[in-house]
Amino acid sequence: MINQLFAKHIKAVSGLKTLFHSNLHSQIQWNERLIGIKGARGVGKTTLILQHINEAFGFDRTCLYVNLDDIAFPYNNLVQLAEEFEKTGGKYLFLDEIHKYANWSQELKNIYDNLPGLQVVFTGSSILDILKGKADLSRRAVVYRMQGLSFREFMQIETGKKFESYSLEQLLENHEQFCIEINQKVKPFQYFEKYLRYGFYPYYLEGIENYTFKLSNTISLMIETDLHILLNVDIQYIGKLKKFLNLLSSNIPFKPNVTNLAAAIGISWQSVIHYLQYLDEAEIIRIIYHEGKDIKSMSKPEMIYLHHPNHFYVFNDEIANKGSLRESFFVNQLSYKYKVERAKRGDFVVNGNYYFEIGGKNKTYHQIAGLQNSFIAADDIEYGFNNKIPLWLFGFLY
Numbered sequence: 001m002i003n004q005l006f007a008k009h010i011k012a013v014s015g016l017k018t019l020f021h022s023n024l025h026s027q028i029q030w031n032e033r034l035i036g037i038k039g040a041r042g043v044g045k046t047t048l049i050l051q052h053i054n055e056a057f058g059f060d061r062t063c064l065y066v067n068l069d070d071i072a073f074p075y076n077n078l079v080q081l082a083e084e085f086e087k088t089g090g091k092y093l094f095l096d097e098i099h100k101y102a103n104w105s106q107e108l109k110n111i112y113d114n115l116p117g118l119q120v121v122f123t124g125s126s127i128l129d130i131l132k133g134k135a136d137l138s139r140r141a142v143v144y145r146m147q148g149l150s151f152r153e154f155m156q157i158e159t160g161k162k163f164e165s166y167s168l169e170q171l172l173e174n175h176e177q178f179c180i181e182i183n184q185k186v187k188p189f190q191y192f193e194k195y196l197r198y199g200f201y202p203y204y205l206e207g208i209e210n211y212t213f214k215l216s217n218t219i220s221l222m223i224e225t226d227l228h229i230l231l232n233v234d235i236q237y238i239g240k241l242k243k244f245l246n247l248l249s250s251n252i253p254f255k256p257n258v259t260n261l262a263a264a265i266g267i268s269w270q271s272v273i274h275y276l277q278y279l280d281e282a283e284i285i286r287i288i289y290h291e292g293k294d295i296k297s298m299s300k301p302e303m304i305y306l307h308h309p310n311h312f313y314v315f316n317d318e319i320a321n322k323g324s325l326r327e328s329f330f331v332n333q334l335s336y337k338y339k340v341e342r343a344k345r346g347d348f349v350v351n352g353n354y355y356f357e358i359g360g361k362n363k364t365y366h367q368i369a370g371l372q373n374s375f376i377a378a379d380d381i382e383y384g385f386n387n388k389i390p391l392w393l394f395g396f397l398y
Contacts, residue, residue: 039146150397249315
């Protein structure tokens with residue numbers, strides 16, 4: 001049976017076509033015994049591990065890739081697979097889409113405890129709570145979260161050129177120099193609008209003509225399958241959840257009135273809060289809370305955004321409001337590594353310390369005047385000066 005799986009391993013590795021190097025690849029400590037990679041559908045988790053396999057192992061039989069979405073999985077359980085693989089000289093086991101396997105956490109724990117010579121790397125949905133499964137993996141698994149392509153990564157794919165990523169502190173302090181260096185290589189505005197429309201999910205490389213259609217299908221699968229299986233959302237509520245999302249998307253960015261939303265789709269206000277949290281965990285929307293607010297399970301969000309500007313074109317064929325796209329881009333690119341809240345003054349506060357106002361090239365400091373550590377993220381400018389920074393540069397944080 002191992003030979004049967006290894007034949008599929010060869011087919012998967014040799015069939016890899018969508019090539020991109022995620023910044024996450026260099027951050028993963030690949031020598032850890034149990035590694036988890038979680039992320040939304042379509043962000044490139046499978047491509048990431050197949051590229052690593054191709055570069056580190058190729059068709060070496062000490063390594064095995066198994067897609068657990070395969071209905072022809074020939075073993076009774078994962079432990080049985082791991083034991084047989086280890087007996088035949090296996091050392092590196094890659095399990096893709098672990099959330100498709102019912103008893104994943106307990107069996108990963110058993111493999112970790114009983115087969116110390118075997119390294120396991122597994123991928124799972126963004127809404128899979130890897131550290132709170134039936135078995136405690138918190139002291140065993142090193143878990144990474146994978147985000148869709150940053151603007152920097154998109155530009156690398158499109159131009160074939162290498163661009164460095166920066167910490168937020170580096171960007172704020174040295175943005176003028178970074179803009180000069182980047183503009184000497186390429187003009188970012190040749191690519192920025194394309195990125196906002198179709199550059200977040202790497203499957204755009206398979207063809208941009210059907211990108212929005214594929215993204216729409218991805219969102220539907222998240223709602224119809226992932227939420228039902230992983231968060232136990234009753235199937236009878238899936239239709240209401242879709243209606244709820246369509247209602248939200250037409251008003252993004254949206255300051256929710258929970259009572260009115262509940263009345264509009266005929267559910268309780270408690271259900272509205274739960275629905276919002278489900279959609280946020282699935283990375284369809286992004287919930288932003290008020291500055292300094294203690295976030296609890298039933299906390300009311302301050303603002304709601306679509307997870308990425310690409311999502312606007314799924315729900316609206318017309319050109320999205322430019323201000324909405326700007327804010328959605330800023331929130332998406334920063335919230336991957338930093339805490340983003342709605343500020344009392346200005347638009348956003350990041351990590352409780354840096355204040356930002358988002359706008360066009362003529363945006364003034366009026367709303368954040370006198371506020372320490374305050375900046376303008378301005379669209380339509382190639383170069384920054386003083387505390388006014390090009391919006392596109394915030395796409396270089398990962």
